[in-house]
Amino acid sequence: MVPMVKAVPVAEEDLLRARFYGLLAALLASPPDTEMLSRLRQLEGDDSPMGEALTRLSQAAADASHEQVVEEWNALFIGVTRGEVLPYASYYLTGFLNEKPLAVLREDMAQLGIARREGVPESEDHIVSLLEMMRGMIEGSFGEPFDLGCQKTFFEKHLKPWAGRFFADLETAGEAKLYRPVGAVGRLLMQIEGEAFEMM
């Protein structure tokens, strides 16, 4: 049997993908601190759809204070009883939390050897968890990088059916300011990833 070549570094476009996933995960997991906000302000986009979304993100970051984005993040994701958006696969696919899509995801995670950290309250089908899993698969945080076929299967099964709708909802959420362009970046990433996987 021919041994698999493992020394190949992660390709440039895959690093880009991983960083977009990482950026979105970081922004959705918690409100950006002042340092992150100042880095967001430095973004410059071209006139492509993603470039324009990044430019809007940069402008929104320039208009926002840390206190404002903490308030906005809380209104969107925590709320008094619940946040304005519920970023869970199960909710988007069935209308309820903790339904079959979560069970299916848990089975796939077990097969892939990925497990939730102990003490984390959010279920595995939370958008941040799925984005972080994609990032980890691309970069090789779970041992070796996962091959593209495996990434494609995971993406098409667990993100493609709903994540685009979630990001579109975030884009139009009443409480969203900084998170509108974040939603746009996410929606475009899901679209681009979907199209790129179709090319395989």
Place this chain on the structure above:
Amino acid sequence: MNKDNEAKVMDRRAFLRGIGLGAGTAGAAAVALSAGPAAAAQADTRESSGYRETDHVRAVYAAARF
């Protein structure tokens, strides 16, 4: 990998680097954004998004990453 597959891989790469995720200077900026000091933000993300490797399947990873 046959020639057809190679062409497809190149198409995909060109697409992602170009009209997809390149986004001109933004692409480079996005790289810079999460490549450097954003490591801290990513560490936070890991805490809150919460996953880890299971010991029995993929035991080999840099512990420092988590």
